[in-house]
Structure formats: structure tokens, C-alpha cells
Amino acid sequence: MSIAENVARIRAEMAAAAIACGRDPKEIKLCAATKMNDANAVRQAIAAGVDCCGENRVQELTAKLAENAYEGAPVHFIGHLQTNKVKQVVGKVDLIQSVDSERLLRAIDKEAEKQGITQDILLEVNIGEEASKSGFGADDILPLMEKIGEFPNICVKGLMAIPPISHNSGENLKFFQKMWQISVDIRAKKGDNVMVECLSMGMSGDYPDAIACGSTMVRVGTAIFGARNYAKDSSR
Numbered sequence: 001m002s003i004a005e006n007v008a009r010i011r012a013e014m015a016a017a018a019i020a021c022g023r024d025p026k027e028i029k030l031c032a033a034t035k036m037n038d039a040n041a042v043r044q045a046i047a048a049g050v051d052c053c054g055e056n057r058v059q060e061l062t063a064k065l066a067e068n069a070y071e072g073a074p075v076h077f078i079g080h081l082q083t084n085k086v087k088q089v090v091g092k093v094d095l096i097q098s099v100d101s102e103r104l105l106r107a108i109d110k111e112a113e114k115q116g117i118t119q120d121i122l123l124e125v126n127i128g129e130e131a132s133k134s135g136f137g138a139d140d141i142l143p144l145m146e147k148i149g150e151f152p153n154i155c156v157k158g159l160m161a162i163p164p165i166s167h168n169s170g171e172n173l174k175f176f177q178k179m180w181q182i183s184v185d186i187r188a189k190k191g192d193n194v195m196v197e198c199l200s201m202g203m204s205g206d207y208p209d210a211i212a213c214g215s216t217m218v219r220v221g222t223a224i225f226g227a228r229n230y231a232k233d234s235s236r
């Protein structure tokens with residue numbers, strides 16, 4: 001199956017999942033998770049109509065930006081970002097979805113101030129509380145929002161969920177429901193630098209369930225591009 005055929009199939013499944021729970025399919029964006037796929041594959045996904053691209057690694061982001069790979073679509077950062085690399089990401093992407101610590105939030109805010117911009121971000125939640133994953137705990141989000149005014153050069157657009165890998169539908173429903181509840185709780189929060197509108201959750205294995213639980217953005221890699229070839233990847 002070609003990238004274009006895959007995107008069309010995923011769109012149809014996204015629409016079906018939305019309609020099944022009484023939602024407007026237009027509310028849900030498709031983010032192509034482009035890690036380990038080259039500029040040519042990224043261009044095909046954009047031509048096929050994905051809403052945005054999500055990149056995981058700074059090195060790949062920088063290389064593909066230099067190749068104009070993302071022309072025609074917004075680009076997001078969705079991987080773990082080290083504080084010493086914020087300069088290479090802030091101001092270069094439309095949204096940093098993977099803000100996983102207060103330390104990183106502070107570093108992004110500082111760099112945005114230096115550049116004279118406001119950087120849109122999502123707070124990443126380690127909703128399955130897995131030791132191997134980064135992200136805020138579910139209980140950290142509300143207290144953090146109470147002091148978000150300390151970071152005037154960022155704008156919080158919502159949350160990104162990193163749940164456990166799921167292989168069967170239904171497995172992550174409880175985590176997606178919990179994410180929805182947190183997003184409702186912070187939506188009530190008003191502030192100059194808060195505009196909660198995005199709940200980024202759902203990947204190749206579970207995006208219909210995520211949509212049923214209120215996701216507004218699914219991040220799909222394998223189902224668009226095919227399995228990633230980790231054997232070819234010299235950086236791991």
C-alpha cells in the first residue's frame with residue numbers, strides 16, 4: 001500500500017470513529033509521526049493531506065528542515081527534548097508537544113524570550129506511570145497550571161498522552177479517559193498564556209479508541225509509512 005492509500009484509509013477510519021461517538025470528523029487532526037522516514041516519504045504524506053508532521057529527534061528535524069521536507073504542513077516536535085538542544089527546536093516548530101518537565105518548560109520559555117517569540121507547547125503526560133517513559137504525572141498537571149504564569153513566553157495549548165504500547169483495542173481506554181478528564185480540568189483554567197484546545201493522543205494501534213475518548217489529534221507513524229527499520233538506524 002502506498003503512503004497516499006494509507007493516509008486515505010486512516011482518514012476514513014478516523015471519520016468512522018468520530019461519527020460513531022457523535023463527533024465532527026473535522027475536529028480531529030492527523031499528525032504524521034515521521035521519525036526514521038526520509039524527506040521524500042514526508043513529502044508524500046503531506047501531499048496525501050496529513051494535517052501536520054511530528055518529529056522525534058533534533059538531528060532528524062534539523063536535517064529535514066534543511067531539505068524543506070515539511071513544506072506545506074506545520075511541523076511539531078514530539079520526542080524527548082534535552083534542555084541543551086532547545087535552541088534547535090524553539091522557533092523552528094509550530095508546536096512542541098513533548099514538554100515533559102518543569103526544567104524543560106523553563107528552558108523553552110527562556111529561549112523563546114531570547115528570540116522574542118511565544119512558543120506553543122503541550123504538556124506531556126506519562127499517563128500509564130511507566131518508569132521507562134518521561135512526562136508529567138497525572139497529578140502534576142493541575143499544580144503546574146497554577147504557576148504557569150511564570151512562563152510568559154510559552155502558550156499551553158493542551159496535553160499529549162504517552163500511554164503504554166497497546167496491541168489490542170480497548171487496552172488504553174482507561175488512560176485515554178483519564179487524559180480527557182485532566183484536559184477538561186485545565187480547560188477551565190484561564191490565563192494569558194493558556195489556550196487549551198488540543199488533546200494529542202492515539203497512535204497506529206489505538207487511535208479509534210483515543211478518538212472515542214475525545215482526542216483532537218492522533219499521531220500515526222507505522223500505519224502511514226510501514227514498519228520502521230531500526231536495524232538501519234546507526235544512532236541507537
Ligand SMILES: *Cc1c(COP(=O)(O)O)cnc(C)c1O
Pocket residue numbers: 033035056078079203204205219220221222223
Ligand atoms: C513514533 C511515535 C508515534 C507513532 O507511533 P506508531 O505506533 O508508529 O503510529 C506517536 N507519538 C510519538 C511520540 C512517537 O514517538
